Amino acid sequence: MPAGRPGPAAQSARRPPPLLPLLLLCVLGAPRGGSGAHTAVISPQDPTLLIGSSLQATCSVRGDPQGPTAEGLYWTLNGRRLPPELSRILNASTLALALANLNGSRQQSGDNLVCHAQDGSILAGSCLYVGLPPEKPFNISCWSKNMKDLTCRWTPGAHGETFLHTNYSLKYKLRWYGQDNTCEEYHTVGPHSCHIPKDLALFTPYEIWVEATNRLGSARSDVLTLDILDVVTTDPPPDVHVSRVGGLEDQLSVRWVSPPALKDFLFQAKYQIRYRVEDSVDWKVVDDVSNQTSCRLAGLKPGTVYFVQVRCNPFGIYGSKKAGIWSEWSHPTAASTPRSERPGPGGGACEPRGGEPSSGPVRRELKQFLGWLKKHAYCSNLSFRLYDQWRAWMQKSHKTRNQHRTRGSCPRADAARREVLPDKL
């Protein structure tokens, strides 16, 4: 009930309600013969004040000869009795109060300032609204899920602490034409957020801003201009499967499907994979999986359970040049690498198709070996593919300890391999 600004309820009550006593008299106890109930009036009624300001209030008892006088009256604020030195008697029926340097209201419904009779009974009450005007909201960010809607989030100015109920309204309009629209679905992703579910235009920029209003004033954010296509996100990739790569103890294969909602638009989509050991909280991220829907993780620990997640960035949708917004991570999928008695390498990165070497220590050493082989051996068709095949074969024959030739290997390269490669291979 803001002071000086009656709401619709107050306006409709200006005409006395027919047939019924006014609730004011009922609630505060109209003087009735023999009831012992008396009333008073506090002024101002429901004032709105800035933090740090002062308040002068009065409590005037009704002119009932049998009723209380100002002599025995006292004040409480939020249930706490105020020191008598803050009050003074103005006349026989009026007690004044002076409050200085007011703190912010304890509840948004207002601080309860109450005038009591000597016996403690309540004669009148008034609610104080002490706070700050809103500051400019800022840091508006928006995203569109599959180009179908728009959700925006913002930060309230001064971190929102105005001590008063503050209303935030997200407004938007097409940049060069159209009327202002007001978002209606609030708090969808946090207290300062709003969701526009439909009727959004593509290929034309929107202007978006936030207006904050409370009893003490209003503030407006800067305008954010954006094109829906530049802030598109999508669903996480579905159907993520993680499986072993034959008997390879340090690799897992990850496969997924493009998010179906945008499957016809994801030509330039990017994917990211992250994985972690079962009992670890540290994720390793594989960046730049480009627009493939499969990847092989290499350099993993043997006999270890890994959790894997994938996410998608619908980059380049309808020719947008902006970075796009990553989806949420897919639900974790787990798989374990085969066991090995030999200690495996510590970890590595995704191995893209084509078997290009990555930066793990085993791979580096192998690269050096292959380089040496090319110089000193007569076999030029050695590659990581052959190496993987060799390792799979080695694991199968590990127990029998038989020595076999690999396909495509040369006798001299084979001997060199035994000489150069560390035991851990």
Added chain:
Amino acid sequence: MFEDFQADSSISPLPLLEAKIHQTHSLARLLTKYAEQLFQEYVQLQGDPFGRPGFSPPRPPVAGLSAPGAGHAGLPLPERLRLDAGALAALPPLLDAVRRLQAELNPRTALLRRLEEAARRARALGAALEAVLAALGAEPREPRPEPAAAAAAAAAAAAAAAGAFPAKLLGLRVCGLYRDWVSRTEADLGQLVPGGPA
């Protein structure tokens, strides 16, 4: 039939009626818990001294509905149940009126939904109680003067015009009446449940 149902244990009531009484009593018991939760949530949002022990604001009748009187427990059970049904019929418009006031005082709080739920629950319990009374052949309660909703709305408008503090007091009174009458209904129905206290 009502007195026979109570006094003569050799009369077997219809299984459906007994089940209905049990069901209505269970509903009243559940709503008593909810009503207490509503009251606590209400006083917390209004701030001190609301909810403090010893807080004793004026408690006049509200729109013709008062708290169960001291003599209520001494009335015959059919009369008590009729009074319970009457109170439950009067409460929904008052709870709606309080919700409209709280929409100004405590916007966007869960209290608004709770007040809406309380109105629905009062209607449901009142209807169930009326059905039990009808099945027992009790005389119907006197119809309340119409329109109750308009009376409650006018009361709320008057409270809003009077200021925020009277509006808070009105809500406190209504939430207290809701709690008192639901609890009273549970106790009265408990005497109707076979095997319950006499």
